[in-house]
Amino acid sequence: MTSNPSNHARYGGPEMAIDGPKTALIQTLLSRRSCRDFSDRVIDHQTKHLLFTAAQSAPTKSNLQQYSLIEIADPSIRQSLQQLFPSVAWAISAPLLVVIVGDLHRTQQINAAKGHEFRWDAADAFLNASVDASLALGFMIAAAESLSLGSCPISTIRESTAAIIRLLELPKGTFPICACAFGYPTQKHTTLSPRLPQSVVVHQDRYQPVDMDAIHGYDQTLTEVMGEPKPRYPERYGMPRESTWSDNLARQTSVRERSDFQSSCEQQGLWRRDQMD
Template sequence: MSEHADALATRFGDGGPDGGDIEPNAFLRGVLSRKTVRRYSDRMPEEGLLDLLVACALSASAKSDFQQASVMRVRDADKRVAIGRLFPSMPWIAASPVFFVFLGDARRLQRIGELRGKPVKNGTLEGFFNASVDAALALQTMILCAESSGLGTCPISVIRNEIDTVAKVLELPDMVFPVAGLCLGYPAAEGHVSLRLPRSITTHVDRYGDDALPAALDDYDRRRHARHAIPKEQQRGNAEFGEAEFYGWSEDKARQAAKAEGAAFPPYLRAHGFSFD
């Protein structure tokens, strides 16, 4: 059995590859075992550590070295409360010791073009996509580096659902938009390792195929339900879809996706510098 077999079994439980003879690696094990944390102690991380984590985040890969991610730390208590009030089911937004917002920053490259006398139009679909990916890479880099330092994190993508208010609170200019927030602090309670989909349907070699999806989903739903079942009172959309006798992950996510989120995001972007041409 490999040194990572137990972590792989906890994360996937799919009977897939167990890491073979790979040498023990603390970072890999940490990634496999990572947890989302929503309850934090009152202990504030040191400023030097936070500065280092921001530097690590901004060291992430960037499309063509354009560097279209920006990181905003929200320290103002009124701003924190204003954002948290939008999402009452997520009190950790206002309560976590530290809250960052990761921004897709298509503005900076366009300004650089203006400063250097070059006609850069960065409000295209490509510009939006590149800035979004840069910000997402920076976000994930900070998550992994923070967790390796003993901190817990919880990414907050729902802020895009209230983009008009969030952008006003954060005083964002045109062509700068939030990709996600990030709660950060020392954990006050253990989270759990979320069981991931079997690798047989999420990894491919040479060609994409999803013929095995129905059977694999059924198996995954049963295994995940056995580990962390969704309580009946948390079933989504029962008025529309009815109460399910068995409510697995795929039923939950199908119901969630059927109610489209982020309707305000595209019109906001179009009104603030993006044409998507």
């Protein structure tokens, strides 16, 4: 047992235990890590059903449930995904692959069927659907973890948003958020990825300025636990003397990634009200 939360492996410490009630759920959440290596073991129908029920148990804005979960079972669709995104072939071949979709289409259809006009502000509508979908995904991941299943969300699929929209026949008002791969892990224990200290993320009453010393400390912790991160965009920025989490954050966010996402969303009628069906 430890009295100092920063000793927990979640913050790079040596301990897995933490003070406070150790419910099975807390233990499951605190030890979750992404899994990128799945065995061939099939996930049975009942388990899948449980995972989807857990996803649907998440809170949802006004109970509008503005997301859809697309299980990808058709081998020809899996094959197309493999061709589109070879860097995540390991995820696309996972026993269960689900695409998480923000879904204003269903809302708009019901709205129209009742003779109304959809008049929500585009950004607010987009955010509501994104939050609903993210919570559903989070619940599904937590449920998977509690059933000894591994998982990994995959936003790589947004590198070709237009292709995903075509392949999965996503109607206007919908947008892909990410895929998520599920399966039984081949390795029992992989390293737990440490998070920023709570002092950086949890604010008391008012927003506190960013503590760059704490960020520097986190860089060191992450490198100690996970090894020096592979530098992002070396072709643009060269090889750093020492690669760190914050250096990579700066490199990654200085490059415009996924340039077809916004235009694809516009095509789906998500940003311009005049395009909404």
